[in-house]
Structures are given as C-alpha cells and as structure tokens.
Amino acid sequence: MTLWTAAEIAAATYGVAAADFAAGGVAFDSREVGPGDLFVALTGDSTDGHRFLDQAFAQGAAGAIVSADTAHPHVRVADTFAALNDLGRAARARMAGTVIGVTGSVGKTSAKEALFAALDRSLPGDVHRSVKSYNNHTGVPLSLARMPRDTKVGVFEMGMNHAGELGVLTGLVRPHIAIVTAIAPAHTAFFADESAIADAKGEIFRGLEPGGVAIVPYDSPHRDRLIAAAAPYAARTITFGLDKGADVRAVEAMRLPSGASFVTAKLGDRELSFTLSQPGMHWVSNALAVLAAVDVAGADLARVGLALAEMGGLAGRGARFLAPAVGGDMLVIDESYNANPASMRATLAVLAEEPGRHIAVLGEMRELGDASAGYHADLADPILAARVEAALLVGEAMTPLAQALEGRVEVMHVPDAATALGRLKDLARAGDALLVKGSNGVGLSRVVAGLANAGASQAQGVGT
Template identity: 75%
Template sequence: MTEPLWTATEIAAATGGIASAEFIATGVTFDSREVGSGDLFIALTGEATDGHRFLDQAFAQSAAGAIVSEETSHPHVRVADTMAALEALAIAARARTSAKIIGVTGSVGKTSTKEALFAALDRADPGAAHRSVKSYNNHTGVPLSLARMPAATRFAVLEMGMNHAGELAHLTTLVRPHVAMVTAIAPAHTAFFPDESAIADAKGEIFAGLEPGGTAIIPYDSPHRDRLIAAAAPHVAHVVTFGLAGGADVRAIETMRTATGATFVTAQIGERELSFTMAQPGMHWVSNALGVLAAVDAVGGDLAMAGLALAELGGLQGRGARMMAKLPDGEALVIDESYNANPASMRATLAVLGAERAARKIAVLGEMRELGERSAQYHADLADPIVEAGVGHVILVGQEMRALANALEGRVEFVHVPDAAAARDSLMDILAPGDAVLIKGSNGVGLARLVAALSSGTA
C-alpha cells in the first residue's frame, strides 16, 4: 500500500486553508491528465486555463482531495490563492524532512545528471531517495517536486532551471539545498541574456539558498569556473570542482572507450580512486558522472554503489535513449536527443554520433531556439562538428537552420526542410540497415514525433 503523503489537516495547516473534510493524499499533481488514485489535485489558475474546470475529471480519476480557491462539492482545502498554496506546501515538505538535499542547475545536462544522481543514491538505499520527475524545474515544477517528497526521504535531488535572471534566486530559497551543483555553462536562452557571463551569474544564484555548511559543486573545465566560485564563496563552507582537467578536485585520471560504446573511467575523488564504467557514451557524460560522484560524496553517499549505478544507467527519452528502428531489410540505430538543443549539446552529441561504428551516419537536426541575435552564427558554427563527426547526410529542420545550410554547402550532403513531418519523409527516403541516426533539436520543433514513428514502425 502507498504510504500517506499528506492529510487534509496537514495541508490546511501548511497553506492556511480550510478543509471541507478529512482525507489522505498519497501523491500531488496540478495536471488533471496525471491524476491517479489517492492524489491531491491542485487547481492552479493560469493565463491559458483554470484547474477548477477539471475538478470533476480529477475526482473521476480517483483523486483523494483538492486544493481550490473556489467552491466545490468535492473533498478539498480552500485557500485564497492556489499557487501560493503550492509553494506553502513545498515549504512545509522541506521543513519536515531531515533529508540531504542536492540542487542541480546548468545550461546543459541538468535532467540527465539529476537522473544519474538519483540512480546512484537509490542504488545504495532503495526507496530512500526522491527526485524531480521529468523536467519539472520551473516556478511550478520545483514546488511540486518538493510537495511530493515523503517526510522519511533520506536524499533528494531537485532540478532547477531558468531562462531569466532572478528565477533561481527564488527557487533556491524553496529547495534550501545542502549541495548545489552547476553542470555546465553554455549558450542557452541567450535571447534573454547579453552574454555567457550573465548566464553564469544567473546559474550562480543557486548558491544563495545553500544551508549553513553547504557545498558548491562547480565545473572545473568551464571558462566561467572562477566566476561561479566567486558567486558561491559567500554562501558555502566547501567548494568542490569536477572535470576532465588535472586541477579538478574530482577528475578523470583515465578514460577508455569500450567495445559497446561505454566509457571505462578511473576517477580521482580527493585522495581516493574509483574505477567504473559510464554506460552512456560521450565525454560529456564522463563529465556528468564526475559531478555525480562529487555530489554523492558531499552527502555521504556510497561511491562504490554510485559507480555500479552509472554502469547500469540507461538513456532517457529525448536525452540519449537508443533504439533499433525496424526496416524492411534490417535495422538502423536511432539516438534520441529530441527533447532539447543548444550549441554545446549539439556539439557533444555530434561527437557521440561520430564515434559510432555504422555503415553511414545521418543527423536530423532541428533548429535551436531562444538564441537571440547571434542565432545565425551559433547555427553556422555547427558545420565543422558535423564534418568532423563524419556525418554522411544531414537533414536540417526549421527556418533558423538556413545559416547552417549555407555553411554546409559543398561540404556535406544535406537537405533543408520546414518541419518535422518533412524531416520524416526525407529520412525515410534514405534510411538503410546499418545506419546510425542522431535526432536532435529544440523541443518545439517536434522531432519527438519522428522518434515515436520510428519506434512504432509507422514512419
């Protein structure tokens, strides 16, 4: 039986609301499509929709109760403002736990690192770790992830994202991490920032919420390392750096690609050494793994078990998952990176494609969005990584890819198409057994639909 998470009395006390009846919730959600038996449904009111419209649906799906700001006949706690109530419930969840909390942010690698950290901590103590689900890392996702945290949790890994300055400053006060990690700084959401230094400053806001005696984990190889260390200094007792370079506190002494595409790593962690296999291919994943080990060590976790978890780690949907697409005469490898894209992650995943042993390497690349006035240059700069990866054919998707099309002229065979549907048609015209296909772009391009079609055999 699922353990109780909140009672109506506890919800009312946390939010200052009034309970219509006693009930016990075993989960929390604000998305009516996700409501399951025993869940607390929070009827958020936004610009596009109003959760109160979905109360009947939520209870038809066996919700236990709701947080509302309007009258309803369903079991509920009534408050003045449901968004404020969600934050209040998050604050109460954080206050009642003695868990060690790890906050994760960065321009790239947040969700993957969060999942790897959870796997590492859960491997040593199954059921004792909690994490943000999906990419719930914004002003609603972070408090929801906290509200879902059981009181008995021993470790929690919470992802925090932003696309404007000041957003992390608020989220970190809710999370109050004991350990705060920045995975990497790279051009992302640059439409909202003057330069990468400003992005580093915005990511550095995470350190302001650290609990006394806290630890900052910072990428040593980043050109913004010293800027991040300076941002952390007023708020931390310890700064730990991680990376591939020799000066990092947690670093790779040796790396070797295995026959399966994984990487065997020997890592130095302070005075200790740990050898493990990183299941996911690519040096960006080695860097992520070093950050994971630094965080596990900082919260007193089991490093040996963390190494085993990293060896077992599978790819995430949209973030490196691999599958074999069935074709009439055989199969082709599909690398699913369809969830997001920025210049740094594009380069990293093109390098992964380049290391594949395949009859031919194909890249389906969707435009990178929110890059601002330098967007054309960021796109054009991908030409060299494509050539260096030995890509035989490129399908460019979206208007912003025009600059890359111009840069590739005469260098690599390519087509430039307007949308994901046209990309699917172009890919299926050329895809053959033995090919390796990288599919990557900003989520709004919709390349996940292409991956789904390949997976189901309907492409």
C-alpha cells in the same frame, strides 16, 4: 502511504479544509491524477484547473486545492499557485535528510537521474527526485510537495531562462549540496553574454543551507566566477573535471567497443574505476559531478560505479533503439528533448564514434537571440567532424546551417517534424546511425516516436 492529510494541507497553505481526506500523491495536470492524489487547480492566462475538477475526481483524486467553490473534497485557498509553493515549503521543512540541487546549461536532468540511480543503490526507497524535467516555477514546488516526509535524500533539478528565477527556486529547495553541471550558450536571447548566464546559474548557491557545499565545473571558463558566486554561501567548494587541478577528476576515460566509457576517477587520494554506460565526454563530466555529490552526501562510492554502469539512456536524452530502415535496422540516438550549441556539439561527437553511415536530424535551437544565425552556422564543422553524410535540418532558423553545409554533405531543409519523418523513410538504410536532436518546441520527439512505432509494428508483424 499518506503524503498529506487535509489538515496538514490547510495548515501549510493557510487554507480551510471542507472535508477530511488523505492524499498519497500530488498533481496539477488532471491527466496525471491517479487514485488517492491531491489535485491542485492552478489558474493561468490560458487555462483554469477548476474546469478539470470533475475529471480529476473521476480518475480517483482524494481531494483538491481550489480557490473557487466546489462540491468535491477540498482545501480552499486564496491563490492556488501560492498554495502549491507553500506546500512545497512545508514538505521541505519537515524533511530531515540531505537535499541536493542541480542546475546547469546542459546536463542537469542527466546528472539528476544519475544521482538518483547512484544514491538509490545505497538507500533503496529512501531517495526522492524531481521527475521528468520539472525544474521551473511550477515543477520545483510540485516535486517538493511530492516528497515523502521520511525521505533521506532529495535530488531536485532547477532551471531558468531569466536572471532571478533560480534565486527563487533555490530558496524553496534550500539544498545542502548545490551543483552546476556546465555553462553554455542557452536562452541567450535573454542574456548579454555567457558570463551573465554563469551569474544566473550561480544563484543556486544563494539557497545553500549553513555548512552547504558547492560543486562547480573546473574546466569551465566561468569556473572562477562560479566559485566567487558560491563563496558567500558555501562552507566548501569542490571542483570536478578533466584537468589535473580539479578536486574530482578523470585520470582516464577510455571508450569501449560497446560505446560505453571506462573511467578512472581520482577524489583526493582515493581512486575509483568504473564503466559508464552512457557514451560521450559530456557524460564523463556528469559522472564526476555525481561522484563529488555522493561523496559529500556520505553514500557508498563503489555503488555509484555500479549504478553508472547500469544506467539506461533517458528518453530524449540519449536513449538508443533499433528502428527499421531500407534493408534492415538502423541505430537511433534520441536526443530530441532539447538543444543548444554546446549540447549539439557534444552529441555530434558521440555520433562520430558510431560505425556505419551517419545521418543527423537536427531541429533549430531556440531562444538564442540576435546571435542565432551564427550559432546555427557554426554547427557545420562539428557536423563534418562527425562524418555526417546526410543532414536533415528542421525549422526556419536552420537556414544559415543549410547554407554553410551546401555542397559539403547531403542537406535536406524541411519546415517541421512531420516532413522530416516522411523524408527519413526513403533516406535511412540498414546499418545507419541516426541522431535526432533539437529544441523541444520543434517537436522532434514525434520523429523518434514514429521511428519507434515503426519498429514495434514490424516486430508485431513478425510474431503473427
């Protein structure tokens, strides 16, 4: 399927096409280029995409957006980053369906994936979403540029770590429905307090299309602040949460023996009961936001329940698997993609519900500024409440937590992910439940990969 022709790219980016070509996909990372893709040669302080043009075309690129001479089929522009934004704008302009924007301190990727799963049930093949966590100044326009012209619903995740960033992104996405999942301490190095974070997240409402709907967390202490931020731009604001005052609320949320939750939700005078495959009250909250958005979009609510029941865990955000340990297998809960104080507490609460001995591999939480030591030390109580018997702490910023836990649980404080993985080989036993969570920069995904690979190697050995 043709996503962009050379003529369309040139018109959208104010560029000049050197050849006629048609592209079925878009990428700015040469390693992700596949046959028929458009390669956008972005330039930056540390890299220049033009150096990878030969590689991109060797992998099958159909054309490229460039700002320098090349013999390959291309559209030449003055600035390739500006061109990527222009291409995203053009994709949004030609799409006649419904657009949903998602942001929040925690839960935005999970909510985006759940929304896609739910909507794809009603509109199979007609729903587009941003992949991975492509939620920043390059990821958002790329996700827009990849959107097929006949898409009926587009779901886009938007993130930020400074005030003003979300205002720019939402201006590109121009959502009809804008969701804030939750407000929590994250990137606090760049904000005076949580209220400032709420204000920055509230920027998402500035891009709402006329008649647009804002969806905000009722249980948040910043609820009224978010509602006020939405008021000038939203025709309607819907709240979700556990409190009876929420427009979309959980009447019941019961944990099942499998770890899933059985949820009964109320939307006005309607009631929906469903099984939520993902464990934890934070996922119940995500599910309520999804219900609210799907209802506004006019999709089938019953199909939402089916989708939420069948959702698998996301890599780095709750995926689960068995890995070999001394004497047998252990359960690994992969929350390695990112961490802040709120998400740490939420996932430790999930660990608390698991049978067996509990081990927590926790990486430092970054970008917390002057309050970092306090935020880390404050994790001691949630760790104890989760009945953690061994805490493997990774990174220098974990020192205050190591001190707070001293004498209360077994603590190992190591400098990096590689050392943590090595320690686990002797520490983990059959029947253990192991949580792995930390800021992405700590690299705990390598711990998860090491454990998963060990399991795969063991399985191959049994079969030979």
